[in-house]
Amino acid sequence: MKNWLLYLIFFLIYQSLYAQTQWKNISDTRSVMTIVPDGNKIWLSSVGGLMCINKLTSDTTFYNHANSGIPFTRIISMCLDKTGRLWLVCDSKGIACLEGDSWTWYNTANTPLPNNFAVSVTVDSQNNLWFGFEFYLVKFDGTNWTSFAFPQEMTTGYLPYNIAIDANDRVLIGAEGIWAFNGSDFIQYNTSNSPLLSNNIRFIKAFQDGKIWIGHSSSGLTITDFTAWKVIDTLVPGRRLFDVSSFDGNTTTGTYWLATYPGDLYYYDGNNWSLQYASPPLDSLKYIRYLAVDENDELYVSALKSATFDGSEWHFLNTAECGFKGYNSLNVFHSKDQSTWIAGNYNINRFTNNTWTNYTSDDVSIINPYCFADDQSNNIYAGHDQGISYFENTTWHRKYIPTNPIFNNDITHLCFDKNNHLWMSAYPGLIDFDGINATYYSSWLQNFPSMQVNCLAVNSNGYIVAGTNNGLVIKVESGWVTYNMENSPIPSDVIRDIAVNENDTWIATNNGLARFDGINWDIYTKDNSLLPDNYISTVDVDSNGVVWLISYFDNLVRFDGQQWEVFQYENSGMQIGIMQCIRADKSGNIWIGSEHCGLTIYNENGISLNLPENNRIDSNEQNICLVHPNPANDEIRVSYKFPESNDKLILMITSLNGIKTGEFPLETNEGIFSYPAKELSPGLYLVTISDGNTVCASRKIQVTW
Numbered sequence: 001m002k003n004w005l006l007y008l009i010f011f012l013i014y015q016s017l018y019a020q021t022q023w024k025n026i027s028d029t030r031s032v033m034t035i036v037p038d039g040n041k042i043w044l045s046s047v048g049g050l051m052c053i054n055k056l057t058s059d060t061t062f063y064n065h066a067n068s069g070i071p072f073t074r075i076i077s078m079c080l081d082k083t084g085r086l087w088l089v090c091d092s093k094g095i096a097c098l099e100g101d102s103w104t105w106y107n108t109a110n111t112p113l114p115n116n117f118a119v120s121v122t123v124d125s126q127n128n129l130w131f132g133f134e135f136y137l138v139k140f141d142g143t144n145w146t147s148f149a150f151p152q153e154m155t156t157g158y159l160p161y162n163i164a165i166d167a168n169d170r171v172l173i174g175a176e177g178i179w180a181f182n183g184s185d186f187i188q189y190n191t192s193n194s195p196l197l198s199n200n201i202r203f204i205k206a207f208q209d210g211k212i213w214i215g216h217s218s219s220g221l222t223i224t225d226f227t228a229w230k231v232i233d234t235l236v237p238g239r240r241l242f243d244v245s246s247f248d249g250n251t252t253t254g255t256y257w258l259a260t261y262p263g264d265l266y267y268y269d270g271n272n273w274s275l276q277y278a279s280p281p282l283d284s285l286k287y288i289r290y291l292a293v294d295e296n297d298e299l300y301v302s303a304l305k306s307a308t309f310d311g312s313e314w315h316f317l318n319t320a321e322c323g324f325k326g327y328n329s330l331n332v333f334h335s336k337d338q339s340t341w342i343a344g345n346y347n348i349n350r351f352t353n354n355t356w357t358n359y360t361s362d363d364v365s366i367i368n369p370y371c372f373a374d375d376q377s378n379n380i381y382a383g384h385d386q387g388i389s390y391f392e393n394t395t396w397h398r399k400y401i402p403t404n405p406i407f408n409n410d411i412t413h414l415c416f417d418k419n420n421h422l423w424m425s426a427y428p429g430l431i432d433f434d435g436i437n438a439t440y441y442s443s444w445l446q447n448f449p450s451m452q453v454n455c456l457a458v459n460s461n462g463y464i465v466a467g468t469n470n471g472l473v474i475k476v477e478s479g480w481v482t483y484n485m486e487n488s489p490i491p492s493d494v495i496r497d498i499a500v501n502e503n504d505t506w507i508a509t510n511n512g513l514a515r516f517d518g519i520n521w522d523i524y525t526k527d528n529s530l531l532p533d534n535y536i537s538t539v540d541v542d543s544n545g546v547v548w549l550i551s552y553f554d555n556l557v558r559f560d561g562q563q564w565e566v567f568q569y570e571n572s573g574m575q576i577g578i579m580q581c582i583r584a585d586k587s588g589n590i591w592i593g594s595e596h597c598g599l600t601i602y603n604e605n606g607i608s609l610n611l612p613e614n615n616r617i618d619s620n621e622q623n624i625c626l627v628h629p630n631p632a633n634d635e636i637r638v639s640y641k642f643p644e645s646n647d648k649l650i651l652m653i654t655s656l657n658g659i660k661t662g663e664f665p666l667e668t669n670e671g672i673f674s675y676p677a678k679e680l681s682p683g684l685y686l687v688t689i690s691d692g693n694t695v696c697a698s699r700k701i702q703v704t705w
Contacts, residue, residue, distance in 0.1 A: 536549050
């Protein structure tokens with residue numbers, strides 16, 4: 001009875017906490033940047049996060065900033081060191097290291113790095129880590145960091161994306177040829193002083209037999225030990241090498257794989273090269289970015305469809321966390337039918353009934369979408385670079401293209417007014433479309449105060465409100481009313497976004513936030529509020545009247561009329577990226593669209609979406625570990641139960657940058673551990689329970705006192 005009651009308590013707490021997930025990252029993880037075999041695991045990196053595939057079960061675990069301690073999800077490159085630690089680099093956030101289940105974050109705030117722009121990583125025979133940074137090569141010996149400035153010739157238009165270690169532990173860097181660093185000097189090899197086939201370097205692969213294989217983006221292949229040189233532009237008769245993208249192999253067996261980015265895959269069996277073709281379930285290999293061969297000579301391919309080949313059969317790699325596609329979420333729109341529409345570059349994502357559907361530019365009716373609106377009959381319209389289209393059943397149909405010769409076809413914003421007229425912005429102004437006829441407004445036509453419309457909304461009276469580069473413009477029966485810095489307290493004439501809540505219009509400007517009720521103005525800047533910056537890029541109001549905004553592209557700000565709360569990347573589960581749009585749905589979920597990294601969803605009371613949950617760090621159903629409440633502002637309680645075989649359990653609390661704040665032995669294999677939250681600074685922490693060798697459970701908690 002005691003055990004049954006304990007399991008019931010754990011189950012009820014778990015169900016409550018599961019529903020209280022506050023942060024969710026949604027990314028396109030299909031495009032793999034790097035593949036690292038690791039025994040029975042395969043690590044795959046993407047700009048949307050880290051993936052780990054269990055080779056025995058084919059299960060994939062997805063790591064992102066919201067569901068684990070990983071400090072960033074935009075992973076440009078990674079490698080394993082000699083002790084099994086996984087090292088990741090990001091071109092804006094520095095370096096991360098995964099050791100066991102603990103993350104350590106290295107950046108300019110806690111480490112003498114020259115900058116946070118890291119783009120490559122490799123390890124030498126002495127287990128020294130070498131990182132390619134903007135303008136610098138950085139060495140880490142496990143204790144000390146040493147930076148070596150690149151020669152001037154390497155800092156003009158080139159980033160060290162390609163680095164390798166040769167048999168003599170020299171660091172090889174691809175940048176306008178090959179640079180070899182011997183610990184003190186950089187030596188350049190290029191087409192002027194060597195037989196190198198091309199100065200355009202796609203990859204460098206060095207083996208302990210002394211050979212260095214160099215792929216070129218504009219031609220073929222160079223093989224060298226810097227004494228003898230061999231250049232190759234053809235591996236099989238009649239097939240010229242072009243844009244050689246990746247290479248890997250086994251020097252013991254003398255077998256190698258080589259790929260070109262367009263999709264040619266070559267295999268060397270020790271005697272001859274042959275062109276290989278994918279077989280079902282793959283139809284073809286396209287856009288091959290990376291190859292990796294494991295200790296069993298199994299091939300892993302990063303391509304449009306990532307796959308593995310064991311020598312006889314091809315299999316897909318499960319790298320898609322959900323149906324979301326694309327990297328840019330430039331506009332988010334919640335329609336009346338409870339669907340959410342996201343505009344990206346040349347694609348549209350729709351989320352409805354717990355399902356993602358993607359529409360691409362292959363459908364010529366939508367081309368490159370910018371915005372959405374729905375009419376009084378719940379019909380969906382999209383503005384794109386060739387006019388507007390409407391959605392019917394499952395298909396987009398072209399609806400309207402501006403016919404006035406001074407207006408271009410780029411429809412950047414849409415909104416329906418009280419008369420069900422569709423208003424759209426297109427340079428140099430605004431268009432009112434009643435379904436048949438269009439009326440054009442522009443300062444060129446002398447019937448509108450601006451040529452540039454940055455946002456559209458409809459106010460409580462059903463009239464159109466436009467944010468322009470010349471102020472806030474409101475449509476009334478008699479014409480247009482303009483509010484600018486000359487006739488109102490508005491802090492800037494450049495209006496970035498508008499949110500309407502009953503009689504209040506909230507206005508995001510280049511120089512602060514404004515609230516206007518038709519008579520009175522309230523102005524908020526960093527001088528009289530907790531705004532981190534006066535540049536407000538986007539704003540919305542949720543169903544409870546709480547204002548949400550993005551300050552200077554990367555600060556999420558909450559304002560309830562009295563209190564301000566600021567979320568930054570380091571103390572939240574937000575994605576990396578320039579935040580382009582913020583929109584609240586009717587369930588209180590805050591959707592944040594960003595450039596390069598997909599979506600972030602936040603709900604302080606727990607996200608109500610039923611999205612696929614692939615973020616459990618421990619999969620042993622016998623292990624129970626619940627951290628509650630979350631967020632915590634008084635006391636952190638950890639309820640746990642593990643098999644009796646788990647003895648000498650240790651609970652650790654660490655910050656996301658890897659700083660350990662507490663380590664506590666647990667006397668029994670089940671119980672409740674309590675810790676005062678005020679012993680910790682506000683922020684995100686990782687609670688980990690291990691038996692000294694293996695991590696049994698890991699949970700993330702936010703401290704908010």
